[in-house]
Amino acid sequence: MDTTQREELRGKIGAAIDEHAPGIIGVADQIHKRPEVGFREVFASRLLADSLRAQGFEVEKPLGGLETAFRATKRGRGPGPTVAVLAEYDALPGIDHGCGHNLIAGSGLAAAIGLGQVMDQLDGTFQIIGTPAEEGGGGKVILIDAGVFAGVDAALMVHHAGHQTGSATAYPGGTCLAVSHLDFVFHGKPAHAAGDPYNGANALNGVIKLFTGIDALRQHIRTDARIHGIITHGGDAANVVPHRAEAKFFVRAGDRAYLDQLEQKVRRIAQGAALMTETTVEIDYGSPTCYDMRPSYPIGRAYEENMRRVGMTVNARDQRERGPYSTDFGNVSYLVPSVTGSFAISHTPIPGHSQQVVDASCSEFGYEQLLKVSTAMALTALDLFTDAELLGQAKDEHARWSELYEGR
Numbered sequence: 001m002d003t004t005q006r007e008e009l010r011g012k013i014g015a016a017i018d019e020h021a022p023g024i025i026g027v028a029d030q031i032h033k034r035p036e037v038g039f040r041e042v043f044a045s046r047l048l049a050d051s052l053r054a055q056g057f058e059v060e061k062p063l064g065g066l067e068t069a070f071r072a073t074k075r076g077r078g079p080g081p082t083v084a085v086l087a088e089y090d091a092l093p094g095i096d097h098g099c100g101h102n103l104i105a106g107s108g109l110a111a112a113i114g115l116g117q118v119m120d121q122l123d124g125t126f127q128i129i130g131t132p133a134e135e136g137g138g139g140k141v142i143l144i145d146a147g148v149f150a151g152v153d154a155a156l157m158v159h160h161a162g163h164q165t166g167s168a169t170a171y172p173g174g175t176c177l178a179v180s181h182l183d184f185v186f187h188g189k190p191a192h193a194a195g196d197p198y199n200g201a202n203a204l205n206g207v208i209k210l211f212t213g214i215d216a217l218r219q220h221i222r223t224d225a226r227i228h229g230i231i232t233h234g235g236d237a238a239n240v241v242p243h244r245a246e247a248k249f250f251v252r253a254g255d256r257a258y259l260d261q262l263e264q265k266v267r268r269i270a271q272g273a274a275l276m277t278e279t280t281v282e283i284d285y286g287s288p289t290c291y292d293m294r295p296s297y298p299i300g301r302a303y304e305e306n307m308r309r310v311g312m313t314v315n316a317r318d319q320r321e322r323g324p325y326s327t328d329f330g331n332v333s334y335l336v337p338s339v340t341g342s343f344a345i346s347h348t349p350i351p352g353h354s355q356q357v358v359d360a361s362c363s364e365f366g367y368e369q370l371l372k373v374s375t376a377m378a379l380t381a382l383d384l385f386t387d388a389e390l391l392g393q394a395k396d397e398h399a400r401w402s403e404l405y406e407g408r
């Protein structure tokens, strides 16, 4: 495809998104007004699925065993790559749309409207995949296990980044932490705490030893690793030796391989704590393990170019450090080249998961930025359909990720 043709398609995509701006903002706004937590996004997933159907997309829902997941598909004129845009729409317990996922929902519809205008002139398949429960539920991991991403060649997303706009363009930009969510239940033996404590086994002591053991481990872990936990049950009465005590921990590390090692160390500490206190311990995953993000830098560079093309101000961001957060998009990034377009919803810095994000996610500026970043994402999808070299570079980097970037 020559540059004139591609420029013409860019124009059509931008015009379609502009024309449907009120509808796109309407969807983001309705979802903002009706926050639903992970796996319960009944209203949001239905609204999106219906809106995508109205745009001529073929919608499968439920998907991968999840009621609130869906896939909307539009095929091009012939065989070619499959590009997927991922839409999240879950709210946070207690703080509504404190992560702005209503805007991500709107971006899925916007991208569908944009690409929908031009797919009949492109080879390949465009998909919007509705992915529930990003906040702690690991919805994308469940969809991966169900085979939903088989056949996808590249995955794109948007996510607000406070006051900053840009994509990942060079390592370690856009990387984050892998996390495993561990639930511990210590079982002991009840006894009267004063009458016959020698007959009891104290499960709370098991939990306390788990904490102190992990604290001793901290000196010996890599700088970017994080281990943090809470006690969720510590006994029922002070005059009874606790026979059951529970704790939850998140173990985070810079990459999946080191996370596995660290998780094994924490599990051994729990076994040691049980041995010391003559209790037993059960360890379960509270939710699916999220891998670190391996952003596609070739696609990220194209994404930033498109952000500039649509008039967004790309900020000079610090890309020298791994982001101290985790996402189930990381697991997708281990499967296929994936990248997020980060966009500003505020002119000044704001904390994540906060009331400020709730407010900015339904502000005039937030919605203006939503339209722009969605257009940039749609143009990046267009690049992937029309520039085989770009997709080739992304696939090559993806195949050699460990060799290129890990252990540096």
Ligand SMILES: [Zn+2]
Binding pocket: 099, 100, 101, 134, 159
């Ligand atoms: Zn989020």
